[in-house]
Amino acid sequence: MRERTRWGWISWTVPSDGHLPETPHQIGIIAPGTTRAQRAILHWLTGRPGRRITLGRALPKSVRFSTVCAVIGSLLVGSLSIHAGLAVDVALPAMALVPLLTERLEGLLDDKDATHVRRIQGEAACRYTQRLTTLQDQLVHLDVQSDSRYGLRRATEIGHDLLWDIAALLQTQDTRSISSTLIAREILMLRLVDQAEKSTFGPW
Structure with a gap:
């Protein structure tokens, strides 16, 4: 099963009992800056049978x-x-x-697929990236709610850039060897979400 998003997709292997697993088996990040039409094409390319x-x-x-x-x-x-x-x-x-x-x-x-898509596989890498994609989805949601104000749109773009860079790291290295880098990126994503929420809802 594949969940399509604005930044890429999450692929799950659904067990026979029908319950959704906790960790996806693959996460794909589409290159930042692509248009809606380009994303649609890339989703088709990556979803086609490659047997x-x-x-x-x-x-x-x-x-x-x-x-x-x-x-x-x-x-x-x-x-x-x-x-x-x-x-x-x-x-x-x-x-x-x-x-x-x-x-x-x-x-x-x-x-074309290899140039514009980065895939993350492996339980540890997917589990970590899944946390970041959840934050990115929050940014996308806030951006949509705000009618694409520049500040929120820019935060969403930065978040997508971070996902793209992290995907490159995780394609060549394991999570343990770059743990400090990953933690720093996650903190930055959390700050982006926090600033976006304050921009949208104002101080409590």
């Missing part, structure tokens, strides 16, 4: 599931076209070209 099929021991290289589907589809369409009277020297190149174009397109989509 690969191993060709066997004799051919150890794996291929994408979509490429296999393209091969089967092009064979069927090509065979029907030849049967309907299309010249073989026209049909065969087209049948060979479709899988190659599919594989190339999937490669370009993967490159």
Whole structure:
């Protein structure tokens, strides 16, 4: 199950009893500064099936599931076209070209995904990041409530930047080795939320 947000997504593995687990198995952070349309595209790219099929021991290289589907589809369409009277020297190149174009397109989509999305995995890293995403969701909520006043919009942007930077750290290092850095970022996020709440609701 995937929860989409303005800053990315949280993916959960729901057990068979239907209860929501406490810790997600993956958190994805979309690059700051993306538009709503760009976020929609990235959500689609990251949500599409990425399955690969191993060709066997004799051919150890794996291929994408979509490429296999393209091969089967092009064979069927090509065979029907030849049967309907299309010249073989026209049909065969087209049948060979479709899988190659599919594989190339999937490669370009993967490159775009890697450039604009950072994934966090592992129980400790996801548990920590989940706390920060909860704070970021509070900033987004306050920003929406305030009709996007500049101060709150800027706080939301800073929070997103912090998530993006933290995702980069957690992709290469474990939480223990960068614990002091993570604590400092969490304190900054807490201050952002506190200032945003005071800006929205005023002093008690």
